Amino acid sequence: MSKSIRFYICLAVALSTLYETDGYASDVVTRCLYSSIDMHGAEFIQSYTFNKVEHLRFNSTVGEFVGYTELGLKNAKRLNRGQEVVQMRGELERLCKPNADIHYRAILDKTVEPHVRLSSVTPPSGRHPAMLMCSAYDFYPKPIRVTWLRDGREVKSDVTSTEELANGDWYYQIHSHLEYTPKSGEKISCMVEHISLTEPMMYHWDPSLPEAERNKIAIGASGLVLGTILALAGLIYYKKKSSGVL
Numbered sequence: 001m002s003k004s005i006r007f008y009i010c011l012a013v014a015l016s017t018l019y020e021t022d023g024y025a026s027d028v029v030t031r032c033l034y035s036s037i038d039m040h041g042a043e044f045i046q047s048y049t050f051n052k053v054e055h056l057r058f059n060s061t062v063g064e065f066v067g068y069t070e071l072g073l074k075n076a077k078r079l080n081r082g083q084e085v086v087q088m089r090g091e092l093e094r095l096c097k098p099n100a101d102i103h104y105r106a107i108l109d110k111t112v113e114p115h116v117r118l119s120s121v122t123p124p125s126g127r128h129p130a131m132l133m134c135s136a137y138d139f140y141p142k143p144i145r146v147t148w149l150r151d152g153r154e155v156k157s158d159v160t161s162t163e164e165l166a167n168g169d170w171y172y173q174i175h176s177h178l179e180y181t182p183k184s185g186e187k188i189s190c191m192v193e194h195i196s197l198t199e200p201m202m203y204h205w206d207p208s209l210p211e212a213e214r215n216k217i218a219i220g221a222s223g224l225v226l227g228t229i230l231a232l233a234g235l236i237y238y239k240k241k242s243s244g245v246l
């Protein structure tokens with residue numbers, strides 16, 4: 001596993017309170033963010049939101065309330081002088097630590113390998129006539145690295161990628177594109193690194209016709225052969241019949 005991927009996982013422990021009246025909504029969301037099971041880098045975050053705007057947040061790494069709006073700034077100042085901030089500073093120990101074990105066992109220590117597909121797609125009208133897409137599906141957790149290699153060397157230019165897209169079922173997918181001008185004899189590969197894999201996985205592009213195309217041609221060719229045989233048989237039958245042999 002390459003060191004460049006930092007394994008970072010978040011778990012929102014929803015201790016969320018929502019108040020709603022006459023189109024105004026106010027909510028408080030409490031989160032424990034875990035980076036590793038030993039609690040290294042863990043954070044306790046409490047966010048105060050009014051009408052979808054977060055105006056105030058306690059972040060355990062900062063150690064005090066931070067305001068983001070006029071209302072938030074005023075409240076941060078008040079809360080940081082009182083008992084609230086003292087209690088908040090204890091929440092990482094009190095709430096997040098004892099629960100870490102449960103969350104890791106239930107979800108956070110699970111890893112699922114991506115299914116990777118390499119395909120040729122139509123390039124946007126650009127500098128290059130060809131484009132490949134490397135898609136990784138259904139992996140968990142979110143951090144992943146998809147890179148392109150051309151004859152073993154990493155390609156950085158003409159590469160675009162989506163974000164890691166959440167499927168909504170805990171899994172993620174990502175699509176990386178490489179625009180290129182084909183050269184004969186070159187080898188293009190897509191490399192995928194993920195915590196579920198013991199080593200980076202390589203997928204090599206085979207520029208010969210894709211299987212679906214090969215199948216179409218094979219089916220078409222068989223049809224042609226069969227058709228010709230039937231036509232010939234029919235012709236012979238007709239000839240013999242009309243010449244009175246049958």
Ligand SMILES: *[C@@H]1O[C@H](CO)[C@@H](O)[C@H](O)[C@H]1NC(C)=O
Pocket residue numbers: 033043045059060061062
């Ligand atoms: C908490 O604060 C630290 C230090 O400023 C920052 O690096 C981190 O991203 C913050 N976490 C959140 C969830 O905002």
